[in-house]
Amino acid sequence: xxxxxxxxxxxxxxxxxxxxxxxxxxxxxxxxxxxxxxxxxxxxxxxxxxxxxxxxxxxxxxxxxxxxxxxxxxxxxxxxxxxxxxxxxxxxxxxxxxxxxxxxxxxxxxxxxxxxxxxxxxxxxxxxx
Amino acid sequence: xxxxxxxxxxxxxxxxxxxxxxxxxxxxxxxxxxxxxxxxxxxxxxxxxxxxxxxxxxxxxxxxxxxxxxxxxxxxxxxxxxxxxxxxxxxxxxxxxxxxxxxxxxxxxxxxxxxxxxxxxxxxxxxxxxxxxxxxxxxxxxxxxxxxxxxxxxxxxxxxxxxxxxxxxxxxxxxxxxxxxxxxxxxxxxxxxxxxxxxxxxxxxxxxxxxxxxxxxxxxxxxxxxxxxxxxxxxxxxxxxxxxxxxxxxxxxxxxxxxxxxxxxxxxxxxxxxxxxxxxxxxxxxxxxxxxxxxxxxxxxxxxxxxxxxxxxxxxxxxxxxxxxxxxxxxxxxxxxxxxxxxxxxxxxxxxxxxxxxxxxxxxxxxxxxxxx
Numbered sequence: 001x002x003x004x005x006x007x008x009x010x011x012x013x014x015x016x017x018x019x020x021x022x023x024x025x026x027x028x029x030x031x032x033x034x035x036x037x038x039x040x041x042x043x044x045x046x047x048x049x050x051x052x053x054x055x056x057x058x059x060x061x062x063x064x065x066x067x068x069x070x071x072x073x074x075x076x077x078x079x080x081x082x083x084x085x086x087x088x089x090x091x092x093x094x095x096x097x098x099x100x101x102x103x104x105x106x107x108x109x110x111x112x113x114x115x116x117x118x119x120x121x122x123x124x125x126x127x128x129x
Numbered sequence: 130x131x132x133x134x135x136x137x138x139x140x141x142x143x144x145x146x147x148x149x150x151x152x153x154x155x156x157x158x159x160x161x162x163x164x165x166x167x168x169x170x171x172x173x174x175x176x177x178x179x180x181x182x183x184x185x186x187x188x189x190x191x192x193x194x195x196x197x198x199x200x201x202x203x204x205x206x207x208x209x210x211x212x213x214x215x216x217x218x219x220x221x222x223x224x225x226x227x228x229x230x231x232x233x234x235x236x237x238x239x240x241x242x243x244x245x246x247x248x249x250x251x252x253x254x255x256x257x258x259x260x261x262x263x264x265x266x267x268x269x270x271x272x273x274x275x276x277x278x279x280x281x282x283x284x285x286x287x288x289x290x291x292x293x294x295x296x297x298x299x300x301x302x303x304x305x306x307x308x309x310x311x312x313x314x315x316x317x318x319x320x321x322x323x324x325x326x327x328x329x330x331x332x333x334x335x336x337x338x339x340x341x342x343x344x345x346x347x348x349x350x351x352x353x354x355x356x357x358x359x360x361x362x363x364x365x366x367x368x369x370x371x372x373x374x375x376x377x378x379x380x381x382x383x384x385x386x387x388x389x390x391x392x393x394x395x396x397x398x399x400x401x402x403x404x405x406x407x408x409x410x411x412x413x414x415x416x417x418x419x420x421x422x423x424x425x426x427x428x429x430x431x432x433x434x435x436x437x438x439x440x441x442x443x444x445x446x447x448x449x450x451x452x453x454x455x456x457x458x459x460x461x462x463x464x465x466x467x468x469x470x471x472x473x474x475x476x477x478x479x480x481x482x483x484x485x486x487x488x489x490x491x492x493x494x495x496x497x498x499x500x501x502x
Binding site (some may be wrong): 018036037039040042058061063064065087 | 162169446
């Protein structure tokens with residue numbers, strides 16, 4: 001299970017990469033592994049306001065549809081439209097090619113509600129046992 | 130991973146774990162859902178051959194004089210019309226015409242049959258039949274000692290020919306005994322995938338050996354219940370407990386052609402009445418206009434009205450769109466536009482005819498004479 005050091009994580013297996021006032025968001029390697037083959041992603045719209053811990057996307061795998069929660073509050077300024085045609089990129093590359101959106105962060109203190117890589121790794125490993 | 134306790138295991142449970150399978154409960158059993166991935170396993174079955182652990186399914190051996198046994202009263206299959214060495218799909222119905230189970234009957238000899246039933250209903254079926262069969266009918270539940278492996282895919286025949294060393298020349302829905310690993314095992318030309326395929330019945334203690342022997346052929350990959358579900362759905366085959374149950378009739382699900390009306394069986398009167406009065410709902414098949422998949426219990430909308438419910442839905446790996454089936458109160462023609470909804474989800478789709486996937490090798494016919502072309 002891949003857990004990059006420089007990211008922050010939710011207990012619902014979303015990741016966020018904070019770069020200045022912007023955040024790239026997506027779902028973790030653990031999440032894509034549990035979902036199996038991802039077949040469709042209902043992505044957020046440009047300009048959409050996201051709220052921390054609220055649903056902002058839906059991921060469909062062969063077996064089921066699952067909600068995706070936003071790790072931070074903010075406004076969507078970029079969407080990974082490649083995923084409409086190639087949702088399987090999330091399976092292949094959850095932290096790189098499989099990013100969902102870029103958000104303009106409204107409240108950086110919300111970061112305190114997230115896990116760092118070490119905490120998330122322990123958390124996810126416990127779930128894998 | 131979640132802990133699974135209190136479920137039955139097939140003889141292959143450790144093999145599945147070794148292969149890294151995702152396991153989940155199904156019909157009271159802990160079963161492999163996927164190995165390498167549902168889509169990959171699905172596609173492999175469509176182009177080569179997939180091996181399925183189907184040991185969870187139930188089998189009864191029924192014996193007795195055909196003129197004296199009363200098994201025929203409880204199933205839609207006409208036992209008298211079946212030659213030895215053939216199999217037939219049918220139903221066990223309640224008085225209202227609801228499906229207690231769907232099943233396949235094998236006529237082994239003149240006075241011996243094997244009835245193959247669903248895993249979740251095996252015990253209740255046994256109880257039901259035991260309390261109703263007459264003293265001339267002997268029934269034995271052999272589910273606990275008989276294993277079952279399915280080999281499905283266009284290359285399945287060649288693979289079985291190579292493994293057995295003989296020509297497995299079987300017409301669709303027939304079977305025979307073949308010598309394998311020193312054992313006479315039943316191989317039937319049957320399946321649930323829409324591909325040329327076979328179902329193999331062997332004693333439980335031979336299951337691991339046979340599984341490994343077949344898997345050692347590089348044309349074969351293990352396939353879990355996840356892909357079994359997408360494969361059967363692409364053909365529009367019903368799944369018991371999901372698309373059909375004791376409240377749905379074979380006519381509503383469009384399987385009336387599997388009913389033999391020339392004989393009596395429990396539920397026949399109810400079905401005749403349904404035929405006379407017309408059906409209040411009917412199964413329809415639909416294909417989404419996108420990769421979005423309808424799911425079990427989504428509502429079906431037609432021209433703004435709620436007309437029914439989705440019973441099965443999934444992404445179709447072969448077609449690259451969402452597909453599904455469900456019951457509609459309204460008779461709809463192919464290509465009519467409908468909408469499948471659940472909360473904020475709304476999927477545009479159109480009605481289609483089954484099968485969704487039309488290139489399956491299931492109807493494969495062996496060329497009797499190569500020169501005749």
